[in-house]
Amino acid sequence: MGSCKIGLALGGGSARGWAHIGVLRALNEAGIHPDIIAGTSIGAVVGGCYVAGELSALEQFARELTRRKVLGFLDINFSGSGLITGQRLCINANNVLAFDATLQTEVKRIESPGLPGGGMFHLEVGGQGTIVVMTKGTPMTLMCQGPTFGDMNAVVAWTAGMRVSFNSQVRISRTVYAGASSETETMQFMGMQGHFVVVQPYEV
Numbered sequence: 001m002g003s004c005k006i007g008l009a010l011g012g013g014s015a016r017g018w019a020h021i022g023v024l025r026a027l028n029e030a031g032i033h034p035d036i037i038a039g040t041s042i043g044a045v046v047g048g049c050y051v052a053g054e055l056s057a058l059e060q061f062a063r064e065l066t067r068r069k070v071l072g073f074l075d076i077n078f079s080g081s082g083l084i085t086g087q088r089l090c091i092n093a094n095n096v097l098a099f100d101a102t103l104q105t106e107v108k109r110i111e112s113p114g115l116p117g118g119g120m121f122h123l124e125v126g127g128q129g130t131i132v133v134m135t136k137g138t139p140m141t142l143m144c145q146g147p148t149f150g151d152m153n154a155v156v157a158w159t160a161g162m163r164v165s166f167n168s169q170v171r172i173s174r175t176v177y178a179g180a181s182s183e184t185e186t187m188q189f190m191g192m193q194g195h196f197v198v199v200q201p202y203e204v
Contacts, residue, residue, distance in 0.1 A: 005035040010043030017042030018062045024050050088126035088160035091133060095156050095200075100129030112166040115185060120152060124160055133157065137201035144195040152185040154202040162191035 008027075010020045020043060027034070039047040049058040090108070099105065104126040111119040125131055135156055142148055144162065158164065166185050189197055 006032065007036040007038070008034040008047075010037065010039035010047050012039075012041030012043055017046065020046040021055060021059050021062070024055065088124055089157055090160050090164075091123045091125060091131065091157040092155055093121040093123055095133050095135065096123050097132040097134050099123075099125065099131035103127045103129040103131065110164055110166065110187075112185065115166075120166075120185075120187075126160075135200040139198050139200050142197045142199060144189050144191045144197060146190075148189045148191075148197055150187050150189070150197055150199050151202055152187050154199045155187055155197060156200050157198040158189060159191065159195045159197075162189050162195050164189055 008024075011017070020039075024046070037047040037051060039045070046055075046058065049055050088104075093107070106124045107121060108124050109119040109121050133156060139156055142150070152166070165188050189195070
């Protein structure tokens with residue numbers, strides 16, 4: 001048994017994959033040093049940095065990530081298919097301020113007869129570069145696991161590849177002023193585990 005080697009396989013899982021850093025540190029502190037490391041997606045990134053002796057640099061990078069930085073790294077994909085795959089992002093046209101000319105962009109519309117113009121326009125973005133997005137307050141990321149609903153005015157962005165529609169059965173009602181109320185269109189997102197929607201605080 002003295003010739004046995006220890007192999008470690010690191011899985012994917014987008015943000016959850018950063019936990020691999022702590023696992024490797026704990027193993028080393030216990031005197032366990034893997035002879036072979038394999039990984040997929042973020043697991044391959046962590047494993048490669050470990051072998052290269054750059055685990056501390058990777059950990060610092062992960063700790064300094066913010067929502068704004070994540071949205072800027074459009075080549076990073078939070079879908080279930082992997083972390084770094086060039087996932088395209090859809091952004092509400094009302095929230096786009098500026099973007100790099102190097103990005104691949106396409107104006108698209110989600111049809112809805114109840115909306116002015118017959119639908120909601122958004123910008124589908126891909127490639128590498130920076131896009132500046134305006135939000136009304138601190139945005140929040142909702143991971144989609146099954147049907148996910150959002151107020152049309154609150155939705156900022158979402159991952160491409162999901163089935164997006166306006167749901168006439170789910171209505172969001174709010175008070176506009178004393179004695180009156182208003183209903184807003186509700187967006188429904190259907191995607192595999194790992195897709196996400198970015199929303200912002202919104203009031204009439």
